[in-house]
Amino acid sequence: MRIVPLVKQVVDVDQVKADADGNIQTQGVPFKISNYDKNGVEAAVRIKEKNPGTEIVALATGPNIKEGVKEVLAMGCDKAFVINSSEFKGSDTLASSRVIAAAIQKMGGADLIIGGEGSLDAYTGFLGPRLSMRLGIPIVTYAVGLEVQGNLAKVRSNVGGILEDFEVPLPCIVTVSEEINQPRLPALIQILQAGKKPTQEWKLSDVGLSADAVGEAGAGVKILKNQAPKMERKRVRIKGTPEEAAEQLVQALRKEGVF
Amino acid sequence: MGDVLVTAPDAEHGYELLAQAGPLAAQVGGKVVYAALGDQAAQAKEFATRGAHRVLTCSDPALTPYQTEPYTEAYLQLIEKVKPSIVLIGATIRSKDAAARVATKLEVGCGCEIMNLRLDGGRLTGERVYFSGRSLATERLLKDPQIATVPARLVDAPAPQGAGGSVEAVALKLTPPKAKIVKREKKESGSVHLEDADIIVSAGRGIKKKEDLKLAEDLAAALGGQVGCTRPIAADLKWLGDAHWIGLSGHEVKPKAYIGLGVSGQIQHVAGMRSSKIIVAINKDEEAPLVKISDYAVVDDLYKVVPALVQAVKKARGQ
Numbered sequence: 001m002r003i004v005p006l007v008k009q010v011v012d013v014d015q016v017k018a019d020a021d022g023n024i025q026t027q028g029v030p031f032k033i034s035n036y037d038k039n040g041v042e043a044a045v046r047i048k049e050k051n052p053g054t055e056i057v058a059l060a061t062g063p064n065i066k067e068g069v070k071e072v073l074a075m076g077c078d079k080a081f082v083i084n085s086s087e088f089k090g091s092d093t094l095a096s097s098r099v100i101a102a103a104i105q106k107m108g109g110a111d112l113i114i115g116g117e118g119s120l121d122a123y124t125g126f127l128g129p130r131l132s133m134r135l136g137i138p139i140v141t142y143a144v145g146l147e148v149q150g151n152l153a154k155v156r157s158n159v160g161g162i163l164e165d166f167e168v169p170l171p172c173i174v175t176v177s178e179e180i181n182q183p184r185l186p187a188l189i190q191i192l193q194a195g196k197k198p199t200q201e202w203k204l205s206d207v208g209l210s211a212d213a214v215g216e217a218g219a220g221v222k223i224l225k226n227q228a229p230k231m232e233r234k235r236v237r238i239k240g241t242p243e244e245a246a247e248q249l250v251q252a253l254r255k256e257g258v259f
Numbered sequence: 260m261g262d263v264l265v266t267a268p269d270a271e272h273g274y275e276l277l278a279q280a281g282p283l284a285a286q287v288g289g290k291v292v293y294a295a296l297g298d299q300a301a302q303a304k305e306f307a308t309r310g311a312h313r314v315l316t317c318s319d320p321a322l323t324p325y326q327t328e329p330y331t332e333a334y335l336q337l338i339e340k341v342k343p344s345i346v347l348i349g350a351t352i353r354s355k356d357a358a359a360r361v362a363t364k365l366e367v368g369c370g371c372e373i374m375n376l377r378l379d380g381g382r383l384t385g386e387r388v389y390f391s392g393r394s395l396a397t398e399r400l401l402k403d404p405q406i407a408t409v410p411a412r413l414v415d416a417p418a419p420q421g422a423g424g425s426v427e428a429v430a431l432k433l434t435p436p437k438a439k440i441v442k443r444e445k446k447e448s449g450s451v452h453l454e455d456a457d458i459i460v461s462a463g464r465g466i467k468k469k470e471d472l473k474l475a476e477d478l479a480a481a482l483g484g485q486v487g488c489t490r491p492i493a494a495d496l497k498w499l500g501d502a503h504w505i506g507l508s509g510h511e512v513k514p515k516a517y518i519g520l521g522v523s524g525q526i527q528h529v530a531g532m533r534s535s536k537i538i539v540a541i542n543k544d545e546e547a548p549l550v551k552i553s554d555y556a557v558v559d560d561l562y563k564v565v566p567a568l569v570q571a572v573k574k575a576r577g578q
């Protein structure tokens with residue numbers, strides 16, 4: 001069985017800041033592997049532990065992905081294909097799903113593709129469903145449980161208060177929520193070995209795509225601007241003893257018509 | 260030119276989308292067409308009197324419960340039939356999957372949980388949460404049909420009016436899904452419906468022990484509100500169920516008043532409550548982000564302030 005975890009390197013969203021005009025600046029912000037993708041890698045490694053003979057091939061994209069992919073190789077992926085995302089900058093999921101689908105076909109397909117429920121930066125959750133359409137295979141999203149038995153993936157998905165248990169024939173795609181597991185922290189030895197695991201870098205042309213299939217030319221959605229949300233609040237500080245503060249707060253809430 | 264096709268997994272959500280579709284249809288010179296699928300087929304008139312010029316129904320059992328594969332087929336066939344220029348789909352965890360799949364088949368973009376929908380430069384445009392809530396992106400749909408998923412509770416549902424538009428049953432060709440649901444189980448959420456609460460008292464890590472949640476419960480009871488919480492309280496400590504969890508990965512709420520008790524106000528939490536009418540922070544740290552985005556802040560120990568507040572509220576309400 002071949003499992004392909006999808007791994008995206010994103011800007012560390014905790015470190016993006018708005019400039020004086022409220023425009024979000026990402027320049028100079030360090031990259032990291034989108035956290036849900038690590039849950040996906042962990043899920044893959046756990047399946048491999050129960051199913052000897054499984055091969056885990058990470059498919060990773062990002063601006064500095066040759067370096068970044070080592071983290072998931074250390075977690076237990078056997079090898080990786082990486083595509084530098086500067087080649088398809090400006091892509092939405094319409095365009096980036098072309099790249100990922102083409103890469104999966106180029107590597108000879110996968111029995112199980114695992115992604116995160118969304119990426120930390122854009123968090124659409126659209127890539128998995130789009131891939132499922134392009135590859136013509138079923139998908140279950142927001143998995144909180146995942147096992148493989150024979151030719152079936154058994155997936156538990158949490159859809160806001162309802163748990164759905166699925167049986168899905170392989171090949172299929174599953175995207176995972178962070179409740180599914182706790183991604184392992186690789187030991188030093190695994191980190192050192194990761195550098196020696198086979199990693200192949202592909203260009204867009206290697207997967208048979210031309211530049212106009214991706215980036216802004218290939219996208220269906222354009223981001224016009226990205227701005228810090230405005231929060232205009234009264235910012236009244238209520239002072240005094242707890243009793244005085246409580247009394248003032250009650251008066252304020254009454255004036256606001258809260259009760 | 261073209262119609263606006265509207266559909267949502269939940270009827271109430273559908274009404275709200277009809278309110279948003281009306282002005283768009285008027286601008287593009289088309290009609291509002293609502294697709295009432297599955298259980299909703301029986302309520303077709305409800306949509307017709309709330310702004311749909313035309314309601315298409317299909318009660319095929321394959322459409323209940325909501326599953327990605329049959330709904331992908333249904334949406335594609337409806338788009339083929341209506342030939343809309345705009346498609347609005349009520350955003351839920353599952354419908355977003357189907358919407359993205361439909362958009363892939365048609366090789367077009369898909370708007371994700373778009374707010375403030377409008378036509379700008381003749382194209383469907385709106386805002387969405389980006390960078391884990393740190394920013395709002397303004398996005399534009401570049402290709403036709405312009406498909407967007409739209410969150411619930413952005414606007415009020417319109418009241419029924421007049422005789423309403425036409426209703427027409429359509430036959431859809433649906434194949435059994437490959438991903439089979441073998442079990443479906445409702446998780447216990449009790450009587451909590453945060454989205455409906457006028458007042459939410461939200462418990463954060465400033466509350467030190469599970470027993471101390473009583474502080475939040477007492478305050479909520481005195482105010483006639485409900486108890487919400489941050490992710491660590493629900494997901495890590497499991498002191499409260501998922502139904503109470505507010506934020507990017509939890510529930511999005513906009514009560515008349517949100518009162519945070521020992522809530523730091525990290526961006527992922529704020530993403531779920533920033534539209535609250537009044538925000539109150541009770542936090543001992545004046546540098547806490549929630550204090551900075553609050554209307555009223557008491558910077559003190561919640562263990563001292565909350566009991567006093569419960570008394571003051573009770574007194575004020577004559578309890």
Ligand SMILES: Cc1cc2nc3c(=O)[nH]c(=O)nc-3n(C[C@H](O)[C@H](O)[C@H](O)COP(=O)(O)OP(=O)(O)OC[C@H]3O[C@@H](n4cnc5c(N)ncnc54)[C@H](O)[C@@H]3O)c2cc1C
Pocket residue numbers: 391462463464465466488489490491492504505506507508509520521522523524525526527528531541542543544547559560561562
């Ligand atoms: C991808 C992602 C998604 C996330 N989604 C969500 C989400 O949906 N919802 C969510 O809530 N979080 C979410 N988080 C987590 C979020 O980043 C914060 O970690 C979390 O909201 C913090 O919870 P808290 O305010 O309860 O705890 P803390 O951040 O620990 O804050 C506790 C606060 O209590 C105050 N305090 C302590 N003692 C007292 C006292 N005696 N009296 C008064 N004040 C006191 C402290 O000053 C502090 O401000 C997400 C994180 C990630 C990475």
